[in-house]
Amino acid sequence: MEGSSAPSLPAVGESLQPVVRVGDPRLAALIDPAAPLVRLADGCTWAEGPVWLPATETLLFSDIPNDRAIRWNEREGAVVHRRPNDFTNGNTLDREGRVIHCEHGPRRVTRSDGYGARTTLVDRHAGKRLNSPNDVVVARDGSIWFTDPPYGILSDREGYAAPMEQAACHVYRLAPGATEPVVEIETMGHPNGLAFSPDETILYVADTLYAVDPTASRPILAFPMADGRVAGPGRLFASIDPGVADGLRVDVHGNVWTSAGDGIHIIAPDGTELGRIGVPEPTANCVFGGADGRRLFITASSSLWAIETRTIGAGVAAAVARGEKVG
Ligand code: MG
Secondary structure (H helix, E strand, O other): OOOOOOOOOOOOEEEEEEOEOOOHHHHHHOOOOOOOEEEEEEOOOOOOEEEHHHHHOOOEEEEEOOOOEEEEEOOOOOEEEOOOOOOOOEEEEEOOOOOOEEEOOOEEEOOOOOOOOOEEEEOEEOOEEEOOOOOEEEEOOOOEEEEOOOOOOEEEEEEOOOOOOOOOOEEEEEEOOOOOEEEEOOOOOOOOEEOOOOOOOEEEEEOOHHOOOOOOOOOEEEEEEEEEOOOOOOEEEEEOOOOOOOOOEEEEEOOOOEOOOOOEEEEEOOOOOOEEEEEOOOEEEEEOOOOOOOOEEEEEEOOEEEEEEEOOEEOOOOOOOOOOOOO
């Protein structure tokens, strides 16, 4: 989008092929092993928070250290969408197709139509400021689930350095219409990306404590859900190597598509790694989108990439992005 690409990376509009590494025959139902990976945008420092906006067939994402949102579509290519951007990180759609934003700067979760003014939904828990809401997902009941690690207050790189007011980093649930979030998970180090299984009986949450503590593990935990709430301790679903699982999505078959240091790892509901999409930069997140919902957009360090798949995303945001009514 601006400046030139690093020598080892293709120019915007060009692609890499093949990039898919098959680990299990089941992968062929999910992606063509010969599918090319196309680079759609460059010039970012840490691209994150992708969300597909169906009304304008646009992919919106955050370039956090540069405090800006970028939008990409076939008509415009990649252009700066919003700057400053409140050091926004994660974005998702709610059941009405509105965008929910996690903002590191004001340390809050907000809502907008993706283009106009934002409304604050929550910025405190128990009277104290949140750390820096990182990633967010909306459940079928309309509740907003978000993680609150400290990356927006550890330094001025992705927000504003400040002391932590919360005792720890939690996963919160904000009920529809509520202003006080409820702690659903308080046992993780740095909860980060999160997604539900298609039937919402499992909540997957990545822990990125490793980013600040090299002795930490790099897990995705699977928490049992009952009646729309976390109903027990998390079990180890996967350990990510290299890198960490930052953001992740689930497809309609329940497979987890997670970011990692070498691309996207695709993990079956039983925990088997089915394969990987090799990306030549550490990835932060991914999202299913495109006109048919089968295109996987990948935010990775300096770039936005995309690859065609043979599946579609699960969950409220993915269904709304396909034009389906949810709720
Ligand atoms: Mg994240």
